[in-house]
Amino acid sequence: MSEANLDLGSADKRRTLWIVLWLNVAIAAGFFAAGYFADSSALLANGLDNSSDAIVYALGLLALTRSRKWKRGAARFSGIMLLVFAVGVILDAVRRFVEGSDPVGGLMMAMAVIAGAVNLWCLYLLKRLQNKDVNLRAATTFSLNDFMSNGGIILAGLVVMLTGANWPDLVVGIAVAGIAIYGGIDILRDAHEDVHEERGDRH
Numbered sequence: 001m002s003e004a005n006l007d008l009g010s011a012d013k014r015r016t017l018w019i020v021l022w023l024n025v026a027i028a029a030g031f032f033a034a035g036y037f038a039d040s041s042a043l044l045a046n047g048l049d050n051s052s053d054a055i056v057y058a059l060g061l062l063a064l065t066r067s068r069k070w071k072r073g074a075a076r077f078s079g080i081m082l083l084v085f086a087v088g089v090i091l092d093a094v095r096r097f098v099e100g101s102d103p104v105g106g107l108m109m110a111m112a113v114i115a116g117a118v119n120l121w122c123l124y125l126l127k128r129l130q131n132k133d134v135n136l137r138a139a140t141t142f143s144l145n146d147f148m149s150n151g152g153i154i155l156a157g158l159v160v161m162l163t164g165a166n167w168p169d170l171v172v173g174i175a176v177a178g179i180a181i182y183g184g185i186d187i188l189r190d191a192h193e194d195v196h197e198e199r200g201d202r203h
Helices: 011-038 041-063 068-099 105-128 135-162 165-197
Strands: none
Touching: 011 041, 011 105, 011 135, 041 068, 041 105, 041 135, 041 165, 068 135, 068 165, 105 135, 135 165
């Protein structure tokens, strides 16, 4: 598909962002419900993550036909949201460590498998797009981060089932926060570099 067929406001990009937006809303709802019944920090962390992703995709839709400066602002907001989300997840994991929790490994694994399949589909849809701007690159980063997080939850759920301990759930919850921190910094760096690319100077 040529770049001419995929301009920044193209129907392909709008359709793709709408699809991944609603898929992330659905996954977030599933994570919150499963996290509540499974008493799982990792599932709730991923629910918050996918909720923030959905907001980012909504911003991406608004940004498609906006100026490059507006797009950078939306991307920066996305990166800051990820960092804030990460701090919240870490605080929740600390609370669960102090107060105790009883996660259900089987439910953790089942939800992670479903979410992993959906996130892989989102990643495929986003990877097909060419000539991506800073917001679409951020969206791709989010889907990749989510897919990796789902793999961690599957492993944690298995260990929880085998040992009955809650620490694997807490470790993955904090790991999801770590992935979010890395992704947030990467998005902020990308937005910063986009400024210099627009100016035509090297940084």
